[in-house]
Amino acid sequence: MTASPSTSSGDKARDVEKGTSEAHLLNTTISSLSWSSISVTTTKSSPSEILHNSTGIVRAGEILAIMGPSGSGKTTLLNILARRPLPSSLSFPSTTPEICLNGSPIPLSEFESISRFVEQDDALIGSLTVRETLSFASKLASRQNGRERLARIESLLDSFGLQDQADTLVGTAIRKGISGGQKRRLGVASQLITAPKVLFLDEPTSGLDAVGSWEVVRYLKGVARRNNLIVIASIHQPSTTTFNLFDKLLLLSHGKTHYFGPVGEVTSHYEGLGERWPVHVNPAEVLLELVNTDFADDKTEARRRLEERQQAWEGSDRARKLTADVASQPKGEVVERGTAADKKPSLPSTVVTLVHRSFVKSYRDVVAYGIRLAMYTGLAIMMGTVWLRLPATQESIIPLTNSIFYGSAFLSFMAVAYCPAYLEDYMQFIKEKRNGLYGATEMILSNFLIGTPYLFLISVVFSVISYWLSNFQPTAKAFFTWVLWLFLDLLAAEGLVVLITSIFPSFVISLALVAFANGLWMSVDGFMVPPTSLNVFWKYVFHYWDYQKYVFENMMINEFSERVYACATTESGCQCMWQTDLADQCLIRGQGVLDQYGYKPGYMGKDIGIMMGIIVGYRVAAWIVLKLKK
Numbered sequence: 001m002t003a004s005p006s007t008s009s010g011d012k013a014r015d016v017e018k019g020t021s022e023a024h025l026l027n028t029t030i031s032s033l034s035w036s037s038i039s040v041t042t043t044k045s046s047p048s049e050i051l052h053n054s055t056g057i058v059r060a061g062e063i064l065a066i067m068g069p070s071g072s073g074k075t076t077l078l079n080i081l082a083r084r085p086l087p088s089s090l091s092f093p094s095t096t097p098e099i100c101l102n103g104s105p106i107p108l109s110e111f112e113s114i115s116r117f118v119e120q121d122d123a124l125i126g127s128l129t130v131r132e133t134l135s136f137a138s139k140l141a142s143r144q145n146g147r148e149r150l151a152r153i154e155s156l157l158d159s160f161g162l163q164d165q166a167d168t169l170v171g172t173a174i175r176k177g178i179s180g181g182q183k184r185r186l187g188v189a190s191q192l193i194t195a196p197k198v199l200f201l202d203e204p205t206s207g208l209d210a211v212g213s214w215e216v217v218r219y220l221k222g223v224a225r226r227n228n229l230i231v232i233a234s235i236h237q238p239s240t241t242t243f244n245l246f247d248k249l250l251l252l253s254h255g256k257t258h259y260f261g262p263v264g265e266v267t268s269h270y271e272g273l274g275e276r277w278p279v280h281v282n283p284a285e286v287l288l289e290l291v292n293t294d295f296a297d298d299k300t301e302a303r304r305r306l307e308e309r310q311q312a313w314e315g316s317d318r319a320r321k322l323t324a325d326v327a328s329q330p331k332g333e334v335v336e337r338g339t340a341a342d343k344k345p346s347l348p349s350t351v352v353t354l355v356h357r358s359f360v361k362s363y364r365d366v367v368a369y370g371i372r373l374a375m376y377t378g379l380a381i382m383m384g385t386v387w388l389r390l391p392a393t394q395e396s397i398i399p400l401t402n403s404i405f406y407g408s409a410f411l412s413f414m415a416v417a418y419c420p421a422y423l424e425d426y427m428q429f430i431k432e433k434r435n436g437l438y439g440a441t442e443m444i445l446s447n448f449l450i451g452t453p454y455l456f457l458i459s460v461v462f463s464v465i466s467y468w469l470s471n472f473q474p475t476a477k478a479f480f481t482w483v484l485w486l487f488l489d490l491l492a493a494e495g496l497v498v499l500i501t502s503i504f505p506s507f508v509i510s511l512a513l514v515a516f517a518n519g520l521w522m523s524v525d526g527f528m529v530p531p532t533s534l535n536v537f538w539k540y541v542f543h544y545w546d547y548q549k550y551v552f553e554n555m556m557i558n559e560f561s562e563r564v565y566a567c568a569t570t571e572s573g574c575q576c577m578w579q580t581d582l583a584d585q586c587l588i589r590g591q592g593v594l595d596q597y598g599y600k601p602g603y604m605g606k607d608i609g610i611m612m613g614i615i616v617g618y619r620v621a622a623w624i625v626l627k628l629k630k
């Protein structure tokens with residue numbers, strides 16, 4: 001450790017105490033959040049209890065720590081208190097519990113408008129600056145005028161000690177940004193931009209050192225206290241100084257409450273049970289040892305003692321008083337509701353914000369599009385120089401066909417390179433969807449809008465280099481038709497990535513499945529086995545909705561339907577590899593090549609329609625998948 005929290009961060013601490021212009025954060029409407037007798041079991045044939053009879057109350061201005069060993073039920077309880085949907089593998093044994101504000105339950109939409117959840121995994125966008133992160137969070141969450149937005153951003157930068165880092169990038173894998181603790185503070189600040197009254201935090205200090213953890217909780221506590229906010233955080237093993245910052249503690253073990261009440265009174269509770277409380281030892285460590293049976297030598301004895309302590313809690317005056325407090329809550333109304341929800345941005349405005357955010361990300365983060373643009377440019381140079389200046393002779397017909405297949409198929413195959421960037425956007429989407437910022441429609445629309453110009457740029461750059469180097473049909477019309485088909489090809493390939501990665505949001509799985517799907521589309525697109533001889537199963541089950549079929553077919557028609565190629569002239573005369581009506585002129589009509597595939601010109605409009613149907617189909621399917629995601 002480089003410095004003690006109590007000395008090194010004195011200035012910052014004073015800032016916190018001093019406070020800044022935080023008028024928008026002030027909670028004047030919610031006085032308490034309470035819950036009673038929450039139990040959760042698994043839905044297996046022999047259900048086991050995950051949470052048992054949890055009861056609690058947190059008042060305005062208080063910060064509650066939910067602490068317990070791994071697997072004790074902290075995250076489950078936090079998610080329930082935040083009214084997040086329960087996974088299908090878990091259920092409430094009786095009715096769905098009521099989470100009350102001011103002693104009364106309120107509708108979910110209103111609860112969502114006045115509460116926010118800060119995820120364990122920050123899911124911040126590394127290529128944005130600290131200020132931009134707050135600005136985009138604010139634009140996505142609420143409609144404010146520019147002055148008010150700026151005022152809130154500046155006030156949060158002050159409140160969380162981030163003013164000096166305001167214009168620093170958050171940081172990506174290849175560009176160092178702000179520190180881990182600053183990231184956590186930014187994560188909290190970006191949720192506070194909408195002025196929630198209740199804040200849930202899933203392990204806000206995990207992965208941070210003692211000083212970093214202390215700073216996060218210290219800033220949080222300052223903001224909560226000054227503005228009367230209710231803060232509930234799950235926490236693993238805080239240092240003594242961090243532990244003492246919390247007002248209340250809920251200690252869990254195997255889903256059961258062992259203590260609920262002021263942090264300062266936990267020692268006397270255990271001393272009252274006859275436990276010897278060691279001095280000069282981190283209290284959080286002592287507590288976790290008291291409720292953890294995992295590392296005991298004699299597990300049976302440890303479980304028996306744990307059970308005894310838990311029974312002692314249930315029979316304690318504190319527990320009885322807590323139950324009585326919760327039950328006797330005056331049933332108040334939540335008078336003035338969250339201002340943020342009343343002024344949610346419109347769908348077009350959210351889409352514009354998302355496109356703007358992705359645009360900033362795309363030019364700062366090379367992984368998004370830069371690497372792909374470089375990769376496709378390299379591929380174009382490679383292809384153009386391998387298939388170099390092919391003359392219009394019969395020897396070029398097979399190389400040209402191969403180039404058409406390789407170019408279209410390999411380009412769409414390389415769309416797998418988009419998986420990591422999309423996965424990042426997907427994670428961001430899930431976090432923001434859970435916090436009620438926007439939904440699947442905004443995500444799919446903005447993703448399509450930001451990706452389309454880049455794909456068009458890639459199609460043009462690729463074609464300008466490789467088309468003319470290889471000497472495909474040298475007319476402007478044929479060139480632009482080629483660009484069009486390449487563009488449609490990339491749009492479909494990207495749609496496939498979006499769909500598969502949305503279904504399986506895992507880097508390895510989505511990469512493998514996108515590669516497999518493209519491999520399948522390649523093998524049935526008509527090049528490997530011409531459609532005239534492809535067996536009926538593959539033809540009727542896959543070939544007709546294979547987007548690569550339409551690209552290959554139309555690029556072939558583009559090259560061959562209006563072009564003629566010279567046959568070979570040897571001493572024995574003219575030798576044509578394809579016999580067409582031009583054989584007597586020692587030429588091959590390109591249509592002769594197309595005939596072996598069964599391709600005929602004149603259907604481009606229909607094929608573009610089908611291709612657009614496939615592109616839209618992938619996006620609609622991805623939209624449905626995202627809509628169903630919890």
Ligand SMILES: Nc1ncnc2c1ncn2[C@@H]1O[C@H](COP(=O)(O)OP(=O)(O)OP(=O)(O)O)[C@@H](O)[C@H]1O
Nearest residue numbers: 042050069070071072073074075076077087089090
């Ligand atoms: N969706 C689920 N289906 C079945 N069991 C679950 C599910 N979620 C959690 N559990 C189980 O419930 C118990 C509590 O899990 P939970 O994640 O709430 O604990 P935790 O205290 O947050 O743990 P950690 O500190 O390791 O994150 C664990 O035994 C876990 O295996």
